[in-house]
Each structure stands twice: as structure tokens, then as C-alpha cells.
Amino acid sequence: MPRAKGERRLEILKALAQMLEAPKWEKITTAALAGKLDVSEAALYRHFASKAQMYEGLIEFIESSVFSLANRITEDESDGHKQAEKLLEMLLAFAEKNPGMVRVMTGDALVGEHERLQARMNQFFDRFEATLKQSLRVASDGDAAGKAGAMLRYAIGCLHQFAKSGFAKKPVESFSAQRRYLVD
Numbered sequence: 001m002p003r004a005k006g007e008r009r010l011e012i013l014k015a016l017a018q019m020l021e022a023p024k025w026e027k028i029t030t031a032a033l034a035g036k037l038d039v040s041e042a043a044l045y046r047h048f049a050s051k052a053q054m055y056e057g058l059i060e061f062i063e064s065s066v067f068s069l070a071n072r073i074t075e076d077e078s079d080g081h082k083q084a085e086k087l088l089e090m091l092l093a094f095a096e097k098n099p100g101m102v103r104v105m106t107g108d109a110l111v112g113e114h115e116r117l118q119a120r121m122n123q124f125f126d127r128f129e130a131t132l133k134q135s136l137r138v139a140s141d142g143d144a145a146g147k148a149g150a151m152l153r154y155a156i157g158c159l160h161q162f163a164k165s166g167f168a169k170k171p172v173e174s175f176s177a178q179r180r181y182l183v184d
Contacts, residue, residue, distance in 0.1 A: 009047045012037065013057045020100030020109055023166030027112065052114040058104050059120050066094055066124075070131050080139025084132050085183040088151050091128065092171035095159050099167045102159050125152060151182055 015036050019028050030051055034041045048054045069090050077083045095102045103109040105124075110117045129152040136144035158171035 008043075009057070012044060012047055012054065013061070016054055017058060017098070017100035020103040021167070023168075025103060025108070028109070050114075052117060055104060055110060055113055055117050056120070058101060059117065059124070062094075062098075062101050062105060063124055065098075066091060066128065067131075069094070070128070074131070074135065078138075080135045080137065080141065081183055083135035083138065084148070084151065085179060087128075087132055087135060088155055088182070089172065089175055089179075091155050092158055092175050095162060096170055096172050099162070102163045102167075106156070106159050106163050108163060125156065128152060128155075147182075154178075154182055 012033070016028065016033055019033065019036060030041050030044055033054075034044050037044075044054075048057070070087055073086045073090060074083055077086055095105065105121060107118050107121060110121065129148050132151050133144045133148035136147050141147060155171075158174055161169050161174075162171050
């Protein structure tokens with residue numbers, strides 16, 4: 001039975017994400033990715049013009065997932081401090097559920113790839129910080145910018161710690177114990 005258009009593309013992205021989940025992660029080659037899927041490298045390039053395009057597909061998944069959840073949180077929660085807390089917890093929970101994506105978010109997987117990929121992840125974090133800042137402004141927080149920046153840097157630190165621990169140090173567990181230092 002022939003595959004639906006885009007189905008193989010999704011399989012490639014899922015396989016790439018799974019390879020990034022390995023605790024002792026190493027740079028992924030197209031040859032290794034093709035081997036995991038039991039296809040030729042040429043077959044990969046029929047769906048993606050480059051490995052950078054594959055990483056862009058993962059970044060698009062991160063962006064659409066996180067910001068659709070963020071929009072839901074800001075629509076459902078009227079208290080700005082609670083919004084900010086829920087946004088931060090959601091980002092950490094997303095990372096915990098998608099450890100391969102953490103390698104992309106922290107930039108580990110992007111080393112040696114096209115610089116626009118890291119720039120795009122930087123834009124993602126800028127946008128997330130702006131979302132936190134807006135929530136804190138809703139709460140009439142006098143230092144919304146400073147608090148949003150601290151919260152974002154905390155989250156980025158949690159993501160790095162999660163990746164460097166081989167995905168053993170769960171970010172949501174840390175947040176549960178530390179939330180009162182960040183949001184109030």
C-alpha cells in the first residue's frame with residue numbers, strides 16, 4: 001500500500017528525534033539515520049533537501065506544540081502569575097516528554113549545522129520570554145521583564161541539566177520544589 005504524502009517525512013523526523021533521545025548522544029549522520037529507517041541516504045534526500053531541513057522540521061514541531069499550549073494557558077487562566085507559572089511548567093513538561101527535542105532546544109544537536117537553526121531556536125526562546133513577560137504584566141508585576149528573564153534562564157538551565165544528566169534529572173520535579181522562588 002503506498003504511503004500518504006508526508007507520512008515518510010514524519011517517520012524520518014520521528015526517527016531523528018528518537019536518535020537524539022539516546023543518553024550517550026553522538027552527532028547524527030544521515031547514514032546512521034538512513035540505517036535506522038532501513039532506507040538509503042538518497043531516500044532521505046527525496047523528502048528533505050538537507051539535514052538542516054530535518055532539524056527545521058523538529059524546530060517547527062517544538063514551536064507549534066509549545067505555542068499552541070501557551071495560547072491555551074493564556075486563554076484559560078486570567079491570573080497573570082498563575083499564567084507564568086503554568087507556562088514555565090508546560091515548557092518543562094514538554095521537554096520531559098520529548099527528550100530528543102531538548103537536544104535541539106539546547107543547541108547540542110545543532111552544533112556544526114547551519115547557523116540559522118540556532119538563530120531560530122534563539123527566536124523561540126525570545127518569543128517564550130515575551131509570553132512570560134506579557135503574563136506578568138497582566139499580573140501588574142512591576143518587574144515583569146526581569147522576572148520573565150529569570151524564569152526563562154531557569155528553564156534553559158533545567159533543559160541543559162536534563163540533557164547532560166542523560167535525561168535522569170527531570171525538570172518538572174525540580175520545578176515542583178523550586179516554583180515558589182521563581183513566580184511569587
